[in-house]
Amino acid sequence: MQEWSPYASIEPAYLYDYLTSERGQFDLTPLPNGGTHLQGTTWYRHRLWPLPYRMPISDQVLHAIHRRVLEHVKREAEQQHRPEGHP
Numbered sequence: 001m002q003e004w005s006p007y008a009s010i011e012p013a014y015l016y017d018y019l020t021s022e023r024g025q026f027d028l029t030p031l032p033n034g035g036t037h038l039q040g041t042t043w044y045r046h047r048l049w050p051l052p053y054r055m056p057i058s059d060q061v062l063h064a065i066h067r068r069v070l071e072h073v074k075r076e077a078e079q080q081h082r083p084e085g086h087p
Contacts, residue, residue, distance in 0.1 A: 024040065024042040025041050
């Protein structure tokens with residue numbers, strides 16, 4: 001991340017190790033209709049202050065990342081299972 005500032009160089013502490021992703025996983029569950037349910041989970045450490053203000057923002061960012069990844073996986077899976085000649 002790069003901080004934008006009118007000053008030549010600043011090093012705000014929150015740019016380093018204040019939101020750290022520890023691990024992530026995907027769980028696949030077969031559905032009765034032959035489909036698959038895909039769920040993503042991420043564990044992270046959070047040291048942004050004030051916590052009541054920053055935690056909802058960081059949660060929203062991580063949820064947006066999950067949504068983007070899961071939508072990409074969905075598009076790729078559906079593309080691979082389409083009959084030839086169908087968009």
